[in-house]
Amino acid sequence: MSSQEADSSLMLEFAAQAFQARNFQLACEIYERQLEEKKAGLVDWGLLLKRADCLACSGKLEEACDLFQKAAAHNKLSADHLETLVSCLADHLWTRDPPAAQQHNTDALTCRGCQGFLFEPVTLLCGHTFCKKCLECQGAGKSECKVCRASSEPPYRVNVLLSNILSKWFPGQVRSVQLRQVANGLYQDCKWPEALAIYNEAISIAPQDYLLYSNRAMIHFSLKSYGCALQDAETACKLQPYWLKGHLRKAQSLVNLGRSEDALKEFLFCLALDTGNKTAKSEAQKLLLNLLSLQNDQGDLPEILQTMSHPLRLKGNVLSSLSTPIPQRLKMVNMDIKNGVTISEETDPKCSNSIWLSHQTPETTLSCSELTRTSTGGPLAIVPSTYTTRKRKACLKEAESEQIPCKALNIDPAVTDILGNDHSSDSCVDSSDLDCSLCMRLLYEPVTTPCGHTYCLKCLERCLDHNPKCPLCKEDLCEYLAIRTFCKTKLMEDLIASYFPDELKDRKAVYEEEIAELSNLNKNVPIFVCTMAYPTVPCPLHIFEPCYRLMIRRCMEIGTKQFGMCIGDSVKGFADYGCLLEIRNVEFFADGRSVVDSIGKRRFKVIRHSQRDGYNTADIEYIEDHNVQGQEYEDLLTLHNSVYDQAFNWFTALKPALKSRILSHFGPMPANDCDVQANPNGPAWCWWILAVLPLESRAQLPFLAMTSLKDRLTGIRRVLLFMCRSRPR
Structure with a gap:
């Protein structure tokens, strides 16, 4: 190897390192110099394409396009070479107008799995609720909650109370979901006209359900009615502006209508939503290659250059759809953009055109076995802006965790909901629908058992103190009891806060009064009738009786961590003198028993003997030694x-x-x-x-x-x- 070749090889290595370090300007200059040193008439197309990538990453899209066009003119350009350019265009969409900066609204009763209205809702142990079918589609073994990533496993039991509420309060939407499932079955049997008729009926019931339009677009596509498919896909995108699947279907409809540039814009917007979506990236690269080759024959690239110079124009109808008012409906802020879908590019034997996304079916469960979740991260080397993968994820996470007041759910009996159902009648929404079956009061801190029944947290804990079975169906809850962490049902809390804020306020006031009363260490102090306890002396206890389980749990929950200890008395129940104990640690066992590590604090005299919820209490006064002098x-x-x-x-x-x-x-x-x-x-x-x-x-x-x-x-x-x-x- 000559010294000139050695120097050239070394410079190319420097250029590659500069590119990896995101110093695109330096890499571009090195590649340009190497190209100039080549003999006249000879072009190193590999170097030229690398320089084009550097130009694209540094934001010089027009110059990059000229080089890619030159390569296309000599048949030296393939779709794979355009990966960097496509990623840069999509990244410009994110940089100029990041989706996380928008307010992305979804219905509070939307399943985070299929993005549709909850049907046969199942509440997991973590407190989040999904459609039963969505959970079952994840497989027979353990699966992860799509919100908190907590593990869950079958069998999945329907949340009885929530299912009844949905059927009573939202009969139209429940009916539309049932019709959608029937239509999905017909579609899978290739009975497309029959499925189309069912979807028409479902949309007449729930005209604001974007999933229905998306699935009907699939049927139109199978029937080669591409214009109708595009119309439905656009409607779905207007109703749900940042839903990846809707834009994918819109883009595919545009491809089959021969509107390549519009399709390219949609695919690029899909990549802005999910940089890891392989289907959108592959299709965008193919379309861009075709457009470059086509425009090369015409001599210039006016539309393409305009698109690259002004990335915000790529969104076309997407931005205009944002100005269209969305009807009043159940809303919550929820950025779930990062949970995109990667779909295999194999052809679907049921579809007449192989360009359609192969494993997409009218079934709206995105978590079926054919679909896999992807991350939003992309290659650092091809992202020119300051929105790195880490910052994208942080931006999405921040938006996803954003909470708005419960009143923003807009669940108001006096307005029309997303189904077009009029709740003006007070008989439809009743606070008694959300009463605890144990205390017969409005649910407070509702929790749902694995068998699907919902109770107040404190009510359930007290029942499990006596018997580890569900109070309603008597199913064994030993494993549930062993977990010791009963997570509140988030959706039920939101419904109560939105529909019955005044009732919830009163219910909370009663609870806080009870807690304040329990926190008083002079009146109604809990008394453990057992052995003699002394100040400063450790007193380990084995707790197994239900009344004392409740007593110890309350002491821990209210924060005092203190209770009285007295010896028994055959007449009064317990002695007139005792010692206040402070809990240092509690070790719980799977069967509900616990070992309490406590230590004596202060002596007291009992003023009044009493009882509360099965255990003894007392009004007390503290006693101290008298000091002497001299x-x-x-x-x-x-x-x-x-x-x-x-x-x-x-x-x-x-x-x-x-x-x-x-x-x-x-x-x-x-x-x-x-x-x-x-x-x-x-x-x-x-x-x-x-x-x-x-x-x-x-x-x-x-x-x-x-x-x-x-x-x-x-x-x-x-x-x-x-x-x-x-x-x-």
Whole structure:
């Protein structure tokens, strides 16, 4: 290899690296210099096409087009060579007017799988709702929620309450979906005229359902009525301006009508919505190649250059459709543009024209086995603008997560919904339709069980405390109980907030009053009637009774994490003195049992005994030790040190096995306090030794009630003296 060839090879390597680093200007200059150094009359078409790619990526689309035209004139251009140019054109659409910047409205009752009205709705454990058929089309095994990516698995049970509501409130739309399914079956049997008649009926019922127009366009296409197919596809695009499938069908209709440039504009717009859509990219490359070759024979490229110079003109009727007012309907902001569809380019034996998207059928479930999800990311090297793949995804994610107030759903009984149904009659929409079957009140924080029944979250938890079965159908919910995370049904919450805001406000006020009452640590304090508890001393508990499951859960939910502990009393139910415990940790088991790690905090005296929801409660007042001063304090300090040494010696003399059990349960003996009156409950070691000493509960209770540290120390000394005398020698 000569030095000149070596230098040329090195420069080409530099150019490739510059292109990869997105320094398109440098790469373009290197390729241009290399082309100039070639002998006169000889053109390195590979270098020329690479330079054209650099020009396109740097935004010089007109110059790039000249080079591609030159290559086409010598039959050196293929559709694959136009991949970069097509991507740049689509990227210009995104840069100038990104879809994520638009407000993309879909109905609140739209399935995120098939993009159609919910039919036979199934609520997953994550709280999101889809059509049953959409979930079943994902396969027999586990599948992912298209909203939160949580895993789910069959069997899929219809949400009974939501299904009844949809049938009552939206009978027309439910009927249209049923007709659509019948028509889909007829289409698959190649009974296209019959399917067309069914779709005509469905559209007369739901004239604003864009899926019906899209599917009817498919039937017109199969019947080679391309003009009708285009009309329906355009209607679908007007109703849903940023729906990828609608624009794909419109583009294919334009191709068969011979309107290549308009079809190219639509395919480029599809790529702006989803840069990873292989069908749109492939078709756009083929059309652009044909147009370049055709215009080459005519000598210039006026329309193509105009299109490339002004990418916003590519949208044509799409932009004009945005100015058309969409009828008042159920709305929510939802940017689902990134969930595009990649479709195989094999021919469909049922279609007479092989150019149609092969696996598209009137079935609107985009998640069927023939379709696969794609990401929106594209090759970094061919995206010239600052909208990199990462920024596109971030932009889409931000728009997708955008929330608007529930009132924006525009669900108003006084207006006409998307079906054209008049809800002016109050008998159609009734708040009782959304009542919990357990508390008979408006659903608050609704959750749906795997068997399809919906309850208030708190109502369901209380039922599962007693029996791990569905309160209505008695289906076993042990596995559901084991999850311990009951996600609220988002759609049900939205319906309640939109239809019955006043009732929801009242329901929430009642709930907040109950929570405020439960948060009071002086009145109606929950009492666990069990063993003796002391301040600063750990108190592990095994919770299995339903009433105490409820009590512990409430303590955790309201945030106090505190409850009282008292020993039992045959007359009053529980003793007049106890200790407030603070929950440090709770470990739940699959069957609903739990182990609570708690520690003593404050002593209290019971003022009034009572009960709530099956467990004991009490009005209490807290008690503290009385402080002393002067000579009394000096005497108290002397007594304290003496009793501490006595207790320490007693514990040290215990047998190793017994000492080990005490240490594992209560921890080490606390150190001697310098200021014996610093803690209102007295020194911590006093309570530790009382918990360790083998005394009956009735003998321990007086120590808890004492407000004199001197009396408590004197009592402990007497017990220790008795224990030392009774110890076997």
